[in-house]
Amino acid sequence: MSIQxxxxxxxHERLRSLHVGILVFPGVEVLDFAGPFEVFSVAARVAKxxxxxxxxxxxxxxxxxHDIIEARHGMGVLPHYGFNDAPEVDLLIVxxxxxxxxxxxxxxQAWVGRASGTAxxxxxxxxxxxxxxxxxxxxxRPVTTHWSDIAELRAQFPQLEVRENTPFVDSGRVVTxxxxxxxxxxxxxxxxxxxxxxxxxxxxxxxxYDWPPSGQAH
Numbered sequence: 001m002s003i004q005x006x007x008x009x010x011x012h013e014r015l016r017s018l019h020v021g022i023l024v025f026p027g028v029e030v031l032d033f034a035g036p037f038e039v040f041s042v043a044a045r046v047a048k049x050x051x052x053x054x055x056x057x058x059x060x061x062x063x064x065x066h067d068i069i070e071a072r073h074g075m076g077v078l079p080h081y082g083f084n085d086a087p088e089v090d091l092l093i094v095x096x097x098x099x100x101x102x103x104x105x106x107x108x109q110a111w112v113g114r115a116s117g118t119a120x121x122x123x124x125x126x127x128x129x130x131x132x133x134x135x136x137x138x139x140x141r142p143v144t145t146h147w148s149d150i151a152e153l154r155a156q157f158p159q160l161e162v163r164e165n166t167p168f169v170d171s172g173r174v175v176t177x178x179x180x181x182x183x184x185x186x187x188x189x190x191x192x193x194x195x196x197x198x199x200x201x202x203x204x205x206x207x208x209y210d211w212p213p214s215g216q217a218h
Contacts, residue, residue, distance in 0.1 A: 008120040011090055012056075012194040020059045021089030021115060023128075024079055025108060027098030028071045031180045032125040033061065036093050039187035043203040047195065050202060056195060062086045062115075064107055072097050083111040091190065092119045096126025096146065096179065109135060123175040123190065125183035132174065133157045141171040146179035185211055 012018050020040045022033050040057040047056035063069055063079035071077050081087070092115045102108045113135055116122040124132050129145040130153065132138050142161045145153050150164045163169055168177035168186040170193075177186035188211045192200035204211035 006120050008091060008194045011120040016053060017055045018057050018090040018194060019087060020057050020091045021062050022093045023095065023112065024061045024063045024069060024077050025102045026069050027101055028095050029097035029126060030071050030073065030075055032095030032097060032183055035184040036187040039184055039191065039203060042206050043191045043199060046202045046206055047199055083107055088118050089115050090120050092116050092122045094124045094128035094131055096128040099127050099130050102131050103134060121173055123186060125177050126179040129153060129176045133160060137174060141174055142169050143176040144169045144178055184209060
């Protein structure tokens with residue numbers, strides 16, 4: 001099986017541990033990256049407690065360099081890795097925020113392209129969809145983004161099928177989500193997709209997050 005076409009659940013079953021890499025950049029929306037970071041980190045704790053899996057998910061923040069960047073609203077963030085030393089990721093998450101920097105940064109686009117090429121799945125939160133669209137990763141797929149950016153995404157990329165009034169859209173190897181809290185819900189859905197609903201439900205309960213297991217992507 002080609003690693004590029006391997007489903008995330010199949011890869012998790014084979015490896016027993018998935019590396020979740022979350023892109024960070026100047027102006028990144030705080031909860032767009034911190035929400036998924038918390039979900040997969042808590043899911044790893046829950047899986048160890050309930051299933052005895054030592055490290056179901058390893059979660060890393062990855063930036064251009066291993067230097068502090070300023071997220072939106074002035075929060076300082078220190079990535080675990082820079083582009084040059086980041087290990088291969090199994091699940092790539094591209095958050096949103098102020099997108100001028102990543103949309104105009106060739107090294108960021110090159111790394112996202114490389115990382116997504118070997119990942120089992122790539123997901124975006126909010127305006128992260130603009131970066132995936134610029135890289136041609138959303139062609140022929142239904143997508144979504146934050147409600148206030150729907151019109152702009154349609155205008156910039158008229159060939160895309162942009163859906164609104166939905167928290168996230170699963171199109172197979174790419175999942176796009178709306179803003180902030182939708183990224184948390186999407187991440188729980190991805191935990192369910194890779195490890196099953198019971199672990200996702202237990203993770204949501206541990207977080208005291210209102211996430212019904214019956215929630216489905218569109």
